[in-house]
Amino acid sequence: MPARRMIRLALSLLCCCLCCSSVFAQTCLKRAQEIAPPLTRETRREFEAKLADARKNAETEPSADNLIWLGRRIAYLGKYKDAIEIFTQGAEKFPDDARFLRHRGHRFITLRCFELAITDLNRAAKLTKGKPDQVEPDGLPNARNIPTSTLQSNIYYHLGLAHYLKGDFKAALKAYREAEKVSTNPDMLVATTHWQYMTLRRLGRKKEATSVIAAIKPDLDVIENADYYKLIRLYQGTTSSKDLLKEISGEASPLSKASIGYGLGNWFLYNNQRDEAEKVFRQIILGNQWASFGHIAAEVELNR
Numbered sequence: 001m002p003a004r005r006m007i008r009l010a011l012s013l014l015c016c017c018l019c020c021s022s023v024f025a026q027t028c029l030k031r032a033q034e035i036a037p038p039l040t041r042e043t044r045r046e047f048e049a050k051l052a053d054a055r056k057n058a059e060t061e062p063s064a065d066n067l068i069w070l071g072r073r074i075a076y077l078g079k080y081k082d083a084i085e086i087f088t089q090g091a092e093k094f095p096d097d098a099r100f101l102r103h104r105g106h107r108f109i110t111l112r113c114f115e116l117a118i119t120d121l122n123r124a125a126k127l128t129k130g131k132p133d134q135v136e137p138d139g140l141p142n143a144r145n146i147p148t149s150t151l152q153s154n155i156y157y158h159l160g161l162a163h164y165l166k167g168d169f170k171a172a173l174k175a176y177r178e179a180e181k182v183s184t185n186p187d188m189l190v191a192t193t194h195w196q197y198m199t200l201r202r203l204g205r206k207k208e209a210t211s212v213i214a215a216i217k218p219d220l221d222v223i224e225n226a227d228y229y230k231l232i233r234l235y236q237g238t239t240s241s242k243d244l245l246k247e248i249s250g251e252a253s254p255l256s257k258a259s260i261g262y263g264l265g266n267w268f269l270y271n272n273q274r275d276e277a278e279k280v281f282r283q284i285i286l287g288n289q290w291a292s293f294g295h296i297a298a299e300v301e302l303n304r
Contacts, residue, residue, distance in 0.1 A: 033113035036078025258294030
């Protein structure tokens with residue numbers, strides 16, 4: 001076959017693959033289930049009032065900041081597809097602003113469209129490469145009202161998660177290591193280390209995983225990620241699986257049951273206790289934290 005003809009054939013096959021990939025991804029979004037978070041009446045009223053303010057601000061001045069907040073406020077009420085539409089509009093209007101891709105990527109993960117998330121988050125990473133990082137304001141402030149994450153740490157953290165959920169643990173590890181470089185406070189360090197540990201264990205690199213968690217000290221001032229901190233203590237051997245199982249079977253919050261539960265289920269997998277792991281994963285998906293990473297990951301495990 002002449003070289004020119006071979007090149008044309010290769011390009012045609014590439015275009016066909018890209019087209020199929022795009023169609024599959026868009027089909028995922030169209031078919032995606034959407035389950036709103038459980039909110040008290042008071043919380044719903046508060047969220048709706050803040051959404052009304054965000055919508056007014058975006059209509060008055062459709063700036064990048066106002067569009068970002070509009071999308072975020074919509075997502076907090078469980079309207080993830082509507083939020084994605086706002087982030088898409090923002091990305092088209094402000095193509096150099098990585099924040100729209102970062103937040104849209106997050107919500108693609110929520111809808112279980114991992115390929116779309118990876119595409120967005122990779123693009124966001126390229127846009128921010130070599131630039132100063134920036135603190136990301138909290139839409140749902142913690143008890144101290146202190147933001148604990150940054151734009152770049154969130155980009156790589158969510159990119160690692162999307163790869164992890166797809167089962168591409170090598171790519172996940174690469175992303176988490178990038179996240180670690182910009183995890184400048186105890187909360188992000190604990191979260192990134194937790195997922196990096198689980199990724200290494202899935203790769204069969206137990207010795208390296210043990211080395212990673214050795215850097216986490218017992219006296220860190222963790223504000224938000226206490227559940228991940230507890231799991232790291234499990235990995236370090238200072239907390240038992242029995243204690244954590246008792247916690248998630250008792251009065252732990254619904255979110256903690258999903259977060260701790262997923263890490264604990266993995267721990268059972270590492271230790272050849274598949275039945276115990278599946279029992280915990282099934283307990284998680286019976287809960288009401290559909291949009292949480294622990295719930296999503298438990299779903300994935302039961303379908304691997």
